[in-house]
Amino acid sequence: MNEIIMSVLVMGLIAIVLAVALIISSKKFYVPENPLIEKVAALLPQANCGACGFPGCAGFAKAFVEEPVPGMRCPVASAEVLKAIGEVVGRNIAEGKPMRAVLHCNGRHSNVQKVSEYIGIRSCAAAHMLYTGDKACRYSCIGYGDCVKVCLFGAITIEDGISVFDAEKCTGCGLCVKECPRKVISLVQKRISNVRISCSSHDRGPVVRKNCKVGCIACGKCVKVCPKEAITVAPGSNLAIIDDEKCILCGKCVAECDTMHAITADGRVVKAVEIIIKKKQQEKEEKQKAAALAAAGAAGNAAAPDTKEVKS
């Protein structure tokens, strides 16, 4: 019994002495820090993704409060959060458009030819260094998930050999864009939907067709149909590119690209596209009907005089 009391007493005493020492040192060696920094840091997403260019959210908060650089912003935080931070600091934080990542490739295993068996480490960077991974197209998404590994928000999954991005979860931090060795990921504005060229191949049309069912062959049909001149095919590039700033999400190009289906859309545009395609189908059928009628009529007219002649 005695030993227990003794040990409790000794330990307690040590605890008290240390506590006093801690209290004194915390008062004496107190480093005054701007309380705003803590508040700002608490509001930030705490993903520590580094997309702002500072070492984590705390680093950004410190820099924003103490020595702000014009234009610095958190690309991940939503507009409300940015507003709240602005209120705390009393100075508006630069507001950028919210962005999201999209993949410019639809090289699913069902679409693109498989030409070899890759048996090295499962890393896009390693496969890219060798040649084309196991797919025939050397511009395609390799699908070994280097982007999945860097994504801090769990927004990317690998489905059937390509990366699939969750628009809801994606914050547009851009880490995957930096990591991708093929450069098939880009950032676009976060809107109700998105229209993109699902291909990055600079190969010529016949080569693309040989390699992939859904590649861009740079036929230029989409360029003609776009009402805002948002789509361009740079000479020699063999690839259409949509200017996301100009795109109004009308979906006409998606419907127009009916041979290769290299332009894809998500969100609300999908429905618009369906309507456009249906309309086109109807028009086509009507035209066919009219043509058939005209042909029948012509045949009838041509046949009639003959019979008359025979009769007479």
Added chain:
Amino acid sequence: MALGLKTFSRGGIHVDDRKYSHESPIEMLPAPKVVVIPVSQHIGAPAKAVVAKDQAVKIGQLIAEKAGFISANVTSPVSGVVKAVEARMTPTGFKQDCIVIENDMKDEYFEAYTETAPSPELIEKFDVSGAVKAVEKAGIVGMGGAAFPTSVKLAPPPDVKIDTVILNGVECEPYLTADARIMIEDAEKIVAGLALIMKIFAGSGPVKGYIGIEANKPVAIVKMSEAAAKYKDIEVVSLALKYPQGGEKQLINAIVGREVPSGKLPSTVGCVVQNVATASAIYAAAVNNRPLIERVVTVTGLGVKKQKNLLVRFGTMFTELIDFCGGITDDSAMLICGGPMMGKALQTSEVPVTKAVSGILILNRSEANLYEEAPCIRCGRCVDVCPMGLQPGLINKVIEAGDYARLEELSLLDCIECGSCNYICAGHERLVQKIKIGKVKLQEILKARKDKEAREKANEKK
């Protein structure tokens, strides 16, 4: 070491050499109907094409001119008509600009060449002042595999003094036998080439020549010794069997016992290393004004019906070589350009032979078998075998953790990617592949730092 043979001091592994094609003499492959010549067959800046479509060319005519200090000319290996200048698949695994020439089968030379029997007297009398220019004109590059422009190696900065020239006849990669066959069949020319290189460097003092050959090529050693006996200061060194003895730094260490400092060239320790095939090409270019149009390629592995050594024109498709060897077997599984240790796996055999292609290796299922990757057990064998004294296991962990900046202190850029660590690894980890990624990332970091420093300097000046 066994039998008291020389070898390099640090690391190294003993591999089964599998030289199946060692006994088969060099066969001449008929020139193909169409050749595809990449403009970049060497380390450094790609050459610039100087011919256009439909232009007639002859053998040895310049078709792509060197662009930059470290670069090499490309000459036409056939006479005929240029069909196209376009991007084609090359043995690097990527598409590069290539000059496609249709062969008219006339084999007309652009410039006349001579045919002289190599002898010590000939080299003694030969004026070497134009030799480096001739080598540059012929577009000769290191034919051991790295393809470093030879004219650059032969013209070091004036403050560098070369006292040792080493010919590399080691061929330590398993399977490959091209160099061994050249040494057996063309020893005189190789030794004359070495004497010529020594004479180029002789201006600044006496130069000693060595020819390093591994002990598994006894015939080559005998032939080369016979040829070398006629010359002064040339010695054939028989080396113990150990991989990667053919590495430049390892070979210097094995023969003259010098250590090339980290990040430095062999010339800092007064050495120049050339491949035996390169020496032969230097002789042909400098003395006989012959362009570099062909090389010996080993087609081997158990995935091909007959293992052979072929003398082929540059630009011949791999497919033609393989067909000449009877085609592939039913259980062939993997196509590699180069040897099994450092070669590169290819996706297609529709690629041309370039100056750096020493072998085409086709493995069958059992040879190409890869073990399942297992975790590192920290046995440290990779550290034991690393010929550069690095810690591959630790480097691998650092790369996996993404801590790329730390790779600098681990001297990653010293890695010669020989694959010894990979070979010995108890966990069968793909060490070299990860190290290659790490190298790229580290170089990015170093470049970013350099750019930043340059920017800051510029700012200070303002």
